[in-house]
Amino acid sequence: MQNELLSCAIRAALLAGKDILNIYNDPKADFAIERKADNSPLTIADKRSHARIMDELDATSIPVLSEEGRLTDYNIRKGWKTLWVVDPLDGTKEFIKRNGEFTVNIALVENGIPVLGVIYVPVSRTLYFSEDSIGAYRIEGIDARSAGLSPDDLMEKADRLPLEQADTKGFVIVASRSHLSPETEEYIRKLESEYGHVNLISCGSSLKICRVAEGSADIYPRFAPTMEWDTAAGHAIVRASGKNIYLTDERTPLHYNKENLLNPWFIVK
Known part of the structure; x- marks a missing residue:
């Protein structure tokens, strides 16, 4: 079951990343920047990514807590032992600056603990994914064309984290x-x-x-x-x-x- 959920989350992140890039790479695109109650920016890319992810995760019948979704009252939400926690476009300021340092974030939380995670970096086409029973991985050069691949297929091409020879100095x-x-x-x-x-x-x-x-x-x-x-x-x-x-x-x-x-x-x- 967890493998199926990880597969769904990866697919959602890759497809959302494609939707974001369609806007990001269009020189004529108007990001249509709005301001939320906390004065943080919101763009059309945030909204489209949210819609795409919700479409994909809906098949799991697991409730979703998303930055861009309607916030469910805590009296109901506290009964959710398992839920998705989603940021459809993390780093909206970086998106607006066009520096490429923004991500799609999807996590599965059980009893308050994140047990499955997917982070996709659309510009660099880098995917990070994890599930408690398999560990954490990074794979580069991946986009929506790989959305149908299983986690097992991806693991064969991915590097396990932490990397054996991380590039660090001091x-x-x-x-x-x-x-x-x-x-x-x-x-x-x-x-x-x-x-x-x-x-x-x-x-x-x-x-x-x-x-x-x-x-x-x-x-x-x-x-x-x-x-x-x-x-x-x-x-x-x-x-x-x-x-x-x-x-x-x-x-x-x-x-x-x-x-x-x-x-x-x-x-x-």
Whole structure:
């Protein structure tokens, strides 16, 4: 059953990525940028990706918590032992800047724990996927034409995470390109005093979590607001790679389908 769910999530992510790229690569496209209640941007690409993913996940009969969907009341949602947590376009700011650092995020959460994750990077055609029983993987050069392949087929061509020879030099910290808070900067200074010289790299969206999962970064501290759909897919992937996302006590993992969907500050390591 989990293999079928992973296959469905991968298909949904690849097809949504195609829909996003159709807009992103059109020089005449109007992103039709709107502003949500929290002043974050929303584009037509977010909406189309959401619609595509909902069409695909509907066949599973598992409820969906999506950034762009209607938020179900917690009195109902708290009874969901299993649910999809979706960000149809993570890194909308990066999409608008046209820097390629945006992703499609789909996670399956069971009893508050992300057990299956898919992250697709449409511009680089890179797919990350995981499920607790098989581990975490990365495959490059993949697009919607591979949407019909099974996870087993993909695993034959993919690299297991963490990568055996990750390209790192010294202690590597990955941080947000758009949301580097003073508290995060203070934590980075603490790491500098502990490790001496550190390398700080910046990137957008859930790619930061993927960097830790694959081993190209050692740690990702985030002392700034995020929502559950920002982290759930990456959390599943980093868990399956042998790491985790912890609260700032560095012991307690993040939990999902809370009444308040805002994540506490966290550290990926």
